[in-house]
Structures are given as C-alpha cells and as structure tokens.
Amino acid sequence: MKPVKKAVLPVAGFGTRVLPATKTVPKEMLTVVDRPALQYVVDEAIEAGIEHFVFITARGKIAISDYFDTAYELEDALQRKGKTDIYNRLKAKQPREGTMSFVRQQEAKGLGHAVWCARDIIGDDPFAVLLPDVLIQSDVRSCLAQMMEAYHEVGGNIIAVDPVPDERVSSYGVIKPKDPVTAKTKTIIPMDGMVEKPALKDAPSNLKITGRYILQPELMGLLKDQAAGAGGEIQLTDAMARLMKTQEFHAFVYDGQDYDCGSKLGYFEAVMAFARIHPDIGKDARALIRKSAEQA
Numbered sequence: 277m278k279p280v281k282k283a284v285l286p287v288a289g290f291g292t293r294v295l296p297a298t299k300t301v302p303k304e305m306l307t308v309v310d311r312p313a314l315q316y317v318v319d320e321a322i323e324a325g326i327e328h329f330v331f332i333t334a335r336g337k338i339a340i341s342d343y344f345d346t347a348y349e350l351e352d353a354l355q356r357k358g359k360t361d362i363y364n365r366l367k368a369k370q371p372r373e374g375t376m377s378f379v380r381q382q383e384a385k386g387l388g389h390a391v392w393c394a395r396d397i398i399g400d401d402p403f404a405v406l407l408p409d410v411l412i413q414s415d416v417r418s419c420l421a422q423m424m425e426a427y428h429e430v431g432g433n434i435i436a437v438d439p440v441p442d443e444r445v446s447s448y449g450v451i452k453p454k455d456p457v458t459a460k461t462k463t464i465i466p467m468d469g470m471v472e473k474p475a476l477k478d479a480p481s482n483l484k485i486t487g488r489y490i491l492q493p494e495l496m497g498l499l500k501d502q503a504a505g506a507g508g509e510i511q512l513t514d515a516m517a518r519l520m521k522t523q524e525f526h527a528f529v530y531d532g533q534d535y536d537c538g539s540k541l542g543y544f545e546a547v548m549a550f551a552r553i554h555p556d557i558g559k560d561a562r563a564l565i566r567k568s569a570e571q572a
C-alpha cells in the first residue's frame with residue numbers, strides 16, 4: 277500500500293457567503309483567533325504525515341502563497357527589535373522550500389474540476405483532499421490522522437462522514453452505506469454509493485461528506501471527462517461514485533466537531549471553539565463566553 281504524502285487543498289472559491297469580508301481577503305485567510313483558517317487545515321494534514329501540499333488557487337488569492345513564503349522585512353524587523361519569541365513562532369509555521377505547489381484553476385467549474393487541476397503533481401500517488409472551509413476540532417488525533425489509521429487498515433478510498441439532521445441533508449454530498457447504520461456500526465463503514473446534494477426524499481442516509489478524503493490516483497482519469505452535475509458544476513462526488521464501480525470505498529466516522537467557516541454562523545462557532553482551547557487566551561475566552569451566555 278502506497279503511503280499518502282500529498283494533499284490537494286482547493287482554495288479558488290469566491291467566499292460569497294461571507295461577503296464583503298472576502299472581497300479583498302481570501303476566505304481561507306480569515307482569522308480564527310490568531311491564525312488564518314487555512315493554517316488549521318495545514319496543521320491537521322501535517323499531523324497526518326502529509327509532506328506536499330497542492331493548493332488549487334485563482335486570481336485574487338495571492339495572499340495565500342505569500343502567507344507561506346518568507347516575509348523578509350518583517351522577520352528582519354522582529355530580529356532587530358529582539359522579538360525573538362514572535363520570530364520563532366513565525367518561523368516554526370514556515371513550510372520547507374519545495375513542499376507547496378500552487379496551481380491556478382482558470383475557470384470556476386466545480387470542486388471536481390479543481391481537484392483535477394492537481395493531476396500532474398499527484399501523478400500515480402494516492403492523495404488526500406481537504407476542503408479548507410471546514411475546520412475540524414478533535415480531542416484525539418486530527419481528523420485526517422484518524423483517517424490515515426483507517427487507510428492502513430482497509431486501503432482504497434476513505435471519505436470522512438458525519439450524521440446531519442434531515443433539514444441539512446440536501447446541502448451536502450451524502451453516502452449510501454452497504455448495511456443499515458445502527459448503534460453497533462463501527463467507525464469504518466463499507467459504502468455502496470454516494471450522491472451530491474440529494475433532495476431529502478432521495479437521500480440514501482443522513483451521513484454527510486465532511487470535506488476530508490483519501491483517494492486513489494485513478495480518480496483523476498475519471499474527473500477528466502466528468503459531466504457537470506448538481507448546481508451545473510463538475511462534482512467530485514460524481515467521479516468518486518464512478519470510481520466505486522472498480523475500487524473499494526469506505527466512509528469513516530471521525531472523532532471531532534466540524535465547523536463550516538464558509539458560513540457566517542459556522543465561522544463564528546469556529547472562532548469560539550478554537551478560542552476556548554487556545555493556550556494563551558483559553559481560560560479568559562471561556563469566562564467571556566459564559567458571561568455573554570448569561571447576558572443573552
């Protein structure tokens with residue numbers, strides 16, 4: 277079994293749900309406590325053993341590649357002023373040269389198309405996909421690290437899933453488990469199908485696709501000629517459903533809580549959740565949240 281060392285992060289979207297904030301700031305760069313949302317996703321992937329990141333970017337998203345670059349003037353100023361702590365923290369987050377690639381998606385044709393833009397860099401290797409809108413907080417190992425453990429057990433393709441209430445089912449990709457899901461169902465679930473944004477009456481389960489995937493490279497060949505699906509976009513879910521005819525897929529119920537930072541409320545929840553556990557401000561943040569709840 278080939279190890280998963282590459283990850284694709286689609287970051288080309290406009291972030292229309294949080295305009296006007298995203299008119300000049302890419303949504304992935306919005307601050308969650310003291311870091312851009314994207315940094316949490318990169319950290320999650322590093323914990324899982326990812327060594328190369330492929331960002332699928334677009335015009336107006338230069339802030340993302342600049343963020344991962346050396347900021348010479350800033351670093352020089354910090355060193356000259358003796359702000360060694362801040363300098364060291366900044367450098368600790370800097371990726372090693374040559375470990376990040378930036379590919380432009382020239383037309384917004386959908387998530388499947390965005391992932392396909394990484395095909396030359398992925399080559400014949402299995403790869404992870406992380407949707408950076410979604411931040412996942414976990415008390416154990418990062419979501420992708422948990423998925424890697426499942427991958428070592430069963431191989432093939434692994435998709436992170438989480439139950440959602442009926443009224444939200446049609447906002448997501450939804451999986452069809454091979455056997456009915458019961459309280460005894462394990463965290464690794466053999467799959468029979470999946471569908472993107474189904475009407476509630478057509479939904480094969482209430483297990484939504486969360487935005488973390490481990491995929492085999494053969495998917496790229498299917499994405500190449502994938503027809504547009506839900507919303508008129510080339511959907512990753514549709515190509516995965518085709519790959520399922522020849523390869524094993526398992527859904528994985530992770531331990532953790534996901535936050536949709538592409539929405540106003542999800543972003544607000546993420547800021548609260550990460551503030552609560554932050555080493556510098558966690559205690560005060562929890563007190564503030566309690567105080568605010570009493571006033572509400």
Ligand code: G1P
Pocket residue numbers: 387407410447448449450472484485486487511512513
């Ligand atoms: C995408 C995927 C969908 C998944 C969702 C998770 O949809 O296509 O299958 O459930 O992310 O956030 P989007 O939110 O881009 O419409």
